[in-house]
Amino acid sequence: MSITILGIESSCDDTSAAVIRDGVMLSNVIASQAVHEAFGGVVPELASRAHQQNIIPVVSEAIRRASIDKRELDALAFTRGPGLMGSLLVGTSFAKGFATALDIPLIDVNHLQAHVMAHFIKVDADDNNQPAFPFICLLVSGGNSQIIRVDSYKDMTVIGQTIDDAAGEAFDKCAKVMDLGYPGGPVVDRLAKEGDARAFTFSKPHIPGYDYSFSGLKTSFLYLLRDELKKNPDFVEQRKCDLCASLQSTIVDILMDKLRRAVKDTGINRVAVAGGVSANSAVRAAFEDHAARYGWQIFLPRFSFTTDNAAMVAITGYYKYIDKDFCSLDLPPFARVEL
Numbered sequence: 582m583s584i585t586i587l588g589i590e591s592s593c594d595d596t597s598a599a600v601i602r603d604g605v606m607l608s609n610v611i612a613s614q615a616v617h618e619a620f621g622g623v624v625p626e627l628a629s630r631a632h633q634q635n636i637i638p639v640v641s642e643a644i645r646r647a648s649i650d651k652r653e654l655d656a657l658a659f660t661r662g663p664g665l666m667g668s669l670l671v672g673t674s675f676a677k678g679f680a681t682a683l684d685i686p687l688i689d690v691n692h693l694q695a696h697v698m699a700h701f702i703k704v705d706a707d708d709n710n711q712p713a714f715p716f717i718c719l720l721v722s723g724g725n726s727q728i729i730r731v732d733s734y735k736d737m738t739v740i741g742q743t744i745d746d747a748a749g750e751a752f753d754k755c756a757k758v759m760d761l762g763y764p765g766g767p768v769v770d771r772l773a774k775e776g777d778a779r780a781f782t783f784s785k786p787h788i789p790g791y792d793y794s795f796s797g798l799k800t801s802f803l804y805l806l807r808d809e810l811k812k813n814p815d816f817v818e819q820r821k822c823d824l825c826a827s828l829q830s831t832i833v834d835i836l837m838d839k840l841r842r843a844v845k846d847t848g849i850n851r852v853a854v855a856g857g858v859s860a861n862s863a864v865r866a867a868f869e870d871h872a873a874r875y876g877w878q879i880f881l882p883r884f885s886f887t888t889d890n891a892a893m894v895a896i897t898g899y900y901k902y903i904d905k906d907f908c909s910l911d912l913p914p915f916a917r918v919e920l
């Protein structure tokens with residue numbers, strides 16, 4: 582008998598719903614919120630209002646595109662956290678109401694676990710490129726930079742994480758001081774293609790273990806701009822491609838240094854990357870390079886599964902459903918929650 586799961590994601594500024602049947606994605610609808618662009622970052626109150634407006638049309642569209650009837654759903658999986666409380670409340674409340682109306686079980690999903698689980702979404706029945714356990718996953722997004730040892734879908738151990746900013750934050754904050762818009766990561770990626778990665782040198786952190794730090798890089802970037810702008814007010818405009826290329830290559834070096842160490846020490850050479858920053862072309866190139874140089878078996882997610890999406894929530898829900906790992910209706914969302 583087949584298992585059909587509806588996933589709902591509303592942790593930050595993307596309202597998304599997806600249907601997965603037996604591990605195969607039938608639909609994945611994402612409504613992004615352009616309203617934040619004018620503010621240079623996500624405004625929590627505006628995010629929750631936009632979720633409120635989007636959630637019903639997005640869920641209806643996901644069910645329509647999956648060509649199923651809502652009564653065919655076996656369970657409903659939703660992101661419980663971490664994320665913005667107001668945003669999470671919209672998805673959580675909707676999920677509870679809809680599951681109650683359909684009289685189906687409810688499954689709470691950890692957003693970070695879901696990013697890792699994106700690697701298990703099959704886009705068709707013949708899609709067999711899922712990592713075997715154990716593997717190492719670099720999770721890099723706007724809010725997280727973690728190295729995770731994955732022993733099973735429910736047994737994940739964070740072995741390294743950022744002690745301050747996340748890698749995506751470093752991209753976004755440096756892009757902001759160059760006035761490149763929000764989110765800055767994709768713009769930096771695009772401009773870096775035209776620039777020289779060795780044009781500028783920024784500080785790299787010296788911290789023990791597998792932990793990351795990006796705040797020093799951000800400060801070093803800011804100081805360079807401040808000093809150069811005093812000499813030449815057009816500095817950023819004239820050198821933005823070189824600035825982006827140098828910034829991006831420093832971020833990628835920092836990420837790969839610790840990841841290489843973790844892979845070497847654990848002896849696990851199956852290595853995946855997940856989260857918004859995994860869309861970055863230099864991150865992907867570095868993974869390809871490490872595969873060739875060190876024999877890593879690498880897993881790069883499809884672009885549509887790098888940023889927040891409900892297919893990753895639905896696939897996590899699918900595996901939890903198999904284990905009958907359901908939650909109760911009185912479960913509150915969590916703004917901060919560990920993996």
Ligand code: KG4
Nearest residue numbers: 722723724749764766770857858861888889
């Ligand atoms: O996973 P995600 O959608 O949201 C969080 O859960 O944080 O990640 C968003 C982050 C943003 O910081 C964005 O700038 C970054 O991912 N990002 C990129 C690229 N695409 C998205 N960073 C660098 N290069 C990209 N191509």
